[in-house]
Amino acid sequence: MLDIKWIRTNPQAFRAAMVKRGLASTEHPTNRQILAKEGNPDNQDDKLKALLKHSDEVYIEKIQPIEALDIKRRDLISKTEALQAERNTINKEIARKKAAKEPCEVLFAGMKEMGAKTKEFEKALEAIDQELTELLMGIPNAPSETVPVGSDEKANVEAHKWGTPREFSFKVLDHVDLGANLGILDFDRAAKIAGARFSVLTGTGAKLERALINFMLDTHTNLHGYKEVLPPVMVNSDALKGTGQLPKFEEDLFKLQGYDYYLIPTAEVPVTNLYAREILKEADLPIKHCAYTPCFRSEAGSYGRDTRGLIRQHQFDKVELVKFAHPDNSYEELEKLLNDAEHILQLLGLPYRVVTLSSGDMGFSSAKTYDIEVWLPSQNCYREISSCSNFEDYQARRAQIRYKGIDAKAKTSLVHTLNGSGLAIGRTWLAVIENYQDEGGRIFIPEILRPYMGGLSHIEKC
């Protein structure tokens, strides 16, 4: 959630941010006129940039009601508080007279009405507050200065690359075929017991999954200084509101029937909310956590996409990195977090690239996001394996995660929250399988994983 005070005092910056996010419709008459002035660009990104040039005049549907409600709200607060102050004064007078055993019944007159009126105002205020919060919850985070402006993933910018995709002298198989041939990955039986978008790992396949989890956790705790947590994989709706999955994205989640419990879509939710409604010590920042959990996603709206294999599952394992940082250095912490996630792929020897997401491709709550994409020989392209974001104070405001210096006069401020996959286990599993296959369909196990695999050097048919 964005700060209403910031919106009030920085209307230009707010409008520009919303334009970058694609909230200014290119179809609205006002915006059409602006586009006409700029020579009617036909490319989506150019349209967006044209509107951005005129962000002060651009029509943005969601902004006006927020500004109006803010004014209404503050007006009502003044009225309510004036009334309460008056009531308090008379109340003190009654108490004083009563103590002095003077008659005070005259003062009772009108008090009941004032009480009723106050209550009425309070109810109205509550309604406005709720409406305003709802509107603000529907507003995405403002993109950071360094985020490329664009309307979708085509505007993403490659930041850097690591490693060289291996040249294969034979026809590569994808992980589905490799896994089936080796007897370590079974989609048919998974469909029988659960359905589509589930998988069963067996034998060394299951062991590889476990090895990857332990290897990643050990690396992050021992080398990168993260503290491990093992949180619940079910959370309540408050937690999901805190990190921004609710109220807007309920259809992406699995909800337990008859309970206010949801299966977590990522460990980001329980781990970020660990410190909800807490005030942390400034000196303790940054707080760094890593967590292994299974993750559950309904994948509503992705029918037909990535139906083959492990890429997009209803349930998958992930090791997540979460940071609570001081606002002054949260972007340095984002770079470090990205490095920590990249380090895993380097240790595994898997080629990858890092992409800075454009303003139109970023997640709702994020201010800046890097995606790490690992090389998949079977698809002959890079595919997302990690997403590392700085949410600035957007989640912290929702979840009320704050910090304070030790000095008595120190002010309480919101922390910046960050997180990133470090990494998605299932996608790492398939990247290992595909990148390290040989002509006979065996899988070479990277040196770093062997201690976790009982010294095994290859996965062979079992």
Next chain:
RNA sequence: GGAAAGGUGGCCGAGUUGGUUUAAGGCGCACGCCUGGAAAGCGUGUGUGGGGCUCCCUCCACCGCGGGUUCAAAUCCCGCCCUUUCCGCCA
């Protein structure tokens, strides 16, 4: 699932015959004095959110959450949530 006890500021803790307590006191912490330095001691300050104003200041709300009674609720009544303990069930 059943029973009991409890929930007050960073922590402890007073306040339950409703009314200058519209949150005492202590600890901790910060700053200052004292000291060769430190401890002790003394002094000052120290909850959160919001409105006005932004130099100061001032007002309002908040005693687990929500509702009710009343001129007036931390205090009385009702409902709910959470914690702890015991019983039952259970990996």
